[in-house]
Amino acid sequence: xxxxxxxxxxxxxxxxxxxxxxxxxxxxxxxxxxxxxxxxxxxxxxxxxxxxxxxxxxxxxxxxxxxxxxxxxxxxxxxxxxxxxxxxxxxxxx
Numbered sequence: 001x002x003x004x005x006x007x008x009x010x011x012x013x014x015x016x017x018x019x020x021x022x023x024x025x026x027x028x029x030x031x032x033x034x035x036x037x038x039x040x041x042x043x044x045x046x047x048x049x050x051x052x053x054x055x056x057x058x059x060x061x062x063x064x065x066x067x068x069x070x071x072x073x074x075x076x077x078x079x080x081x082x083x084x085x086x087x088x089x090x091x092x093x094x
Contacts, residue, residue, distance in 0.1 A: 012040060034092035041088035048081045 015033050056074040060067045 012036065038085075038088055038092050041085050045081050045085045049078055052077050052081065 015036050052074060056070050059070050
């Protein structure tokens with residue numbers, strides 16, 4: 001990663017951190033960091049799911065006999081990837 005990418009990620013993390021530091025009072029809270037956190041998590045989940053599906057289809061095309069095992073592992077991997085977005089949604093909603 002380049003220095004520019006690292007700096008952008010650091011700025012985005014600093015924007016999202018106040019979301020997880022909220023107390024029980026929600027009066028006058030700033031929702032923009034939570035929205036950024038959810039947008040980043042959703043976007044990265046979409047990219048990861050696309051990459052996983054692409055790799056599994058490519059694997060099935062190369063070896064059709066292993067389609068069943070690849071399909072099961074694909075569904076398991078997609079569930080883990082989707083859980084990241086769900087955990088972010090739960091944390092943002094607090």
